[in-house]
Amino acid sequence: MKNKKLIIFDLDGTLALSKSAMDxxxxxxxxxxxxxxxxxxxxxxxxxxxxKQFLGSLNAAPELLKxxxxxxxxxxxxxxxxxxxxxxxxxxxEALSPDxxxxxxxxxxxxxxxxxxxxxxxxxxxxxxxxxTQVTFSALGQRAPLPLKAAWDPDSKKRLxxxxxxxxxIPDLEVRIGGxxxxxxTRPGVDKAYGIKKMEEYLGVTKPEMLFVGDAIFPGGNDYxxxxxxxxxxxxxxxxxxxxxxxTLLVA
Numbered sequence: 001m002k003n004k005k006l007i008i009f010d011l012d013g014t015l016a017l018s019k020s021a022m023d024x025x026x027x028x029x030x031x032x033x034x035x036x037x038x039x040x041x042x043x044x045x046x047x048x049x050x051x052k053q054f055l056g057s058l059n060a061a062p063e064l065l066k067x068x069x070x071x072x073x074x075x076x077x078x079x080x081x082x083x084x085x086x087x088x089x090x091x092x093x094e095a096l097s098p099d100x101x102x103x104x105x106x107x108x109x110x111x112x113x114x115x116x117x118x119x120x121x122x123x124x125x126x127x128x129x130x131x132x133t134q135v136t137f138s139a140l141g142q143r144a145p146l147p148l149k150a151a152w153d154p155d156s157k158k159r160l161x162x163x164x165x166x167x168x169x170i171p172d173l174e175v176r177i178g179g180x181x182x183x184x185x186t187r188p189g190v191d192k193a194y195g196i197k198k199m200e201e202y203l204g205v206t207k208p209e210m211l212f213v214g215d216a217i218f219p220g221g222n223d224y225x226x227x228x229x230x231x232x233x234x235x236x237x238x239x240x241x242x243x244x245x246x247x248t249l250l251v252a
Contacts, residue, residue, distance in 0.1 A: 011043035012043060034064040043073075104166075196231060
């Protein structure tokens with residue numbers, strides 16, 4: 001592990017519980033890791049979700065943030081810290097067009113009809129969310145309690161079935177499961193492998209120098225693309241597993 005220059009983390013289920021802020025221990029560990037390694041965070045969440053769930057809890061000195069790189073919406077956008085302004089600057093973004101967003105929403109509506117899918121009577125926020133670079137379906141709503149989310153589709157079969165039905169209506173876009181109860185729609189090829197390629201391009205780090213950490217590194221999971229493209233990966237089940245890995249990295 002001492003040869004890995006860039007450590008890449010998923011967010012939900014890896015650095016923090018789904019849609020929850022990082023805890024204090026994780027924040028401190030990441031702050032220490034930034035002293036010796038480059039760190040990237042890539043997730044299906046929007047930049048606003050990164051700010052709420054990750055940056056708002058991060059315990060790191062401002063001068064260390066130059067080693068931190070943010071890739072929201074599965075790498076469809078890239079933000080890096082600018083010391084002079086003290087702000088996060090957008091390096092690139094692959095936004096969906098208004099037409100693509102409308103067609104994605106209609107595809108979900110048709111797929112729900114085809115599958116006779118009914119939303120739960122109680123929803124916690126929007127079921128469909130426009131994240132700029134992707135459209136995201138959240139089965140129970142964006143703010144659903146963690147126990148309900150964990151119980152809704154533990155084996156991912158429900159979402160895989162819905163995603164397959166949606167894909168038929170928007171073959172020019174990419175549909176894949178993400179998070180705990182979500183399905184993401186992006187432009188073709190914009191997934192975490194796309195983000196990895198951008199890291200190679202912008203950060204000058206090769207794949208052998210990278211280590212990816214995620215909780216969905218399995219075929220069909222939104223953390224699988226880095227593994228499929230040959231990046232060394234460490235699967236975790238929860239943030240506590242990730243803390244153990246970071247401690248190992250700090251020792252290495």
